[in-house]
Amino acid sequence: MKALLIRDLTLAFRAGGGFGLGLAFFLIVTVLVPFGVGPHSALLSQIAPGILWLGALLACLLSLDRLLALDWEDGTLDLLATSPLPLEAALSVKALAHWLTTGLPLVLAAPVLGILLALPAPGFFWLVVSLALGTPALSVIGTFGAALTVGVKRGGLLMSLLVLPLYVPTLIFGAEAARRGATGMDPATPLLMLAGITAGTIAIMPFASAAALRVNLR
Template sequence: MIALLIRDLRLAVRAGGGFGLGLAFFLIVVVLVPFAVGPQTQLLAAISPGVLWIGALLACLLSLDRIFALDWEDGSLDLLATAPLPMEGVVSVKALAHWLTTGLPLVLVAPLLGVLLNLPVQGYGWLVVSLAIGTPALSVIGTFGAALTVGLKRGGLLMSLLVLPLYVPTLIFGAEVARRGADGLAVKTALLMEAGISFGVIALLPFASAAVLRINIR
């Protein structure tokens, strides 16, 4: 599993679509919002948690189609299907690699970009917490979408249409945690809901992704 994780990390960096692309897109979204809204600090402070979460979600979405595409093209996916490591383990490792190269950098950079949106000081910690809990779910859900569309030509658009509705619960509760934290309100309920969704997704979706991959390989 460690060897597969290291391989996927190297492929993500060398083949593009790694943390550099996601961070650049995240930065562009955050920079453009103040230009569109105007220099209204109170309005920016109010919408900053939602904007940061939407930017992180879309940045994660950019590289999803590459999770299995390279392995499908060079035949590695067939070899992984016959390897001693169960397909569920392969899917989990690939989701972890995607989070390490996309989700984790977004979590670390989000507080810096929050300055551009006038995010209240008390909201920085909760923003990091909400992204740290929610972005793994985004990667696992994205892996499921990538498994559904693997081998399809121009499957990126179809994958986005399939994945985005599944992202909505994580987006709602993740942004709510950040918003409540920024406003100084209680975050327990929203945080527990977000954590429950993330743990449920991480526990169940790898099995669904593995089943879909087995069908596609056959």
């Protein structure tokens, strides 16, 4: 598993993975929002948690189409399916690699970009906490979408349509936790819901992803 994780991390950095692409997209979304809604600090500070969460979600989605595509093209998925390592574990490692190269950089960059949107000072900590709790769920759910559409021609659009509805609960509770933290309210309830969603997806989704991938490999 360690060797597979190192391999996926290496491929992500060498083959134009989600690290730079996701951060660039996140930055573009954050910079363009003030042009769309106007340079009103009060309005920007009010919508900042939701915009930052939406930008992080879309940035994660951007790199999902290549999560399993390279392994499909070079035959690595067939080897993984027949190896002693359970396919569920292999897909969990791939989801972890995706989070380390896409989700984690977004979590670290969010406070810096929050300054551009006039995010209130109390909201920076809770924004980071909510993203740290929620982005692993985005990667795990994205792995399920990638397993469903692997090998499908132009499957990126189809995967987006399949995955985005599954992202909605994470987006709702993540943005609500950040908003409550920014306004001085207690964010405990949405954070607990967000943690529950993440724990549930990590426990269930690898088995669903493995089942979908086995069907596609037949």
